[in-house]
Amino acid sequence: MAWDGTFSLTETEDGSAGFVSVPAEDVLFFSFVRNQVLAHTEHMEFFAGWDSLDRLWKAIQGVDSRFYRTDRNYIANLSKIRKLDFEWCKGYFEEHPSSRSKFCYIARVRIKEVRKRLALFNASDSKADTE
């Protein structure tokens, strides 16, 4: 029973909307807000159900290397980050973010590690492009 690469999420807090399967590549980041783990895609937010980010992080960290615990309250899909803001410690999912763009926070102590991992992702992407 392996992981099929999707997250079973829901659109409503009480679960009345039923399950939705969202592929991991569509998730930009997970955040922990008001005792809920939320999954953010480009245009939507879903309830993920996990009681803590610790448990979600433990569940996916050995399974999908794209995800990284960037901050106490955020797990980001590094393959989706397009811009780092070193001053405010934010990761944006667009190259030219506006004030309404989605972002995740990155702990100051982890921002160098995030940059290193992003460089590795970009290197493997450009290698794949040239092959």
Added chain:
Amino acid sequence: MDMNWNGTINVTSEEDDHGSIHSVRLEEFLFFELENRQILGHTTDRVYRLPWGSLKVLANLISASSDQFEKVDKACLANVHKIKRLDTKLGIAHFAVNGGREKKCFVAESHMKRIQSLLEKLQRSETGSSEEMLG
């Protein structure tokens, strides 16, 4: 983005891989029970922990996505299609046995009649469809 449900739910397994994520088809579960504020999902041979912590939310999720599960007790949702025997006297639902390990869950008295009639209805429709196949 495709907004469908593929029939699987995310679970973790504490038994052999220290809480890694798995995808298991909902229909494979025999029942879900709330134990120590955790929801455990029982298949014929495994026990998984679900991400959800509220049985009420899980019941809503499942009823919106599948018609196989019913609330049988304040702390239990059972897959009525997998119940093999219902002990109405002791209030226990018995499920398919795998490798000698029988799985069972409690059925509250208040839910017993409803579950009993649901099982009879299921049995009749199964007999009907097998007679149709034979016919």
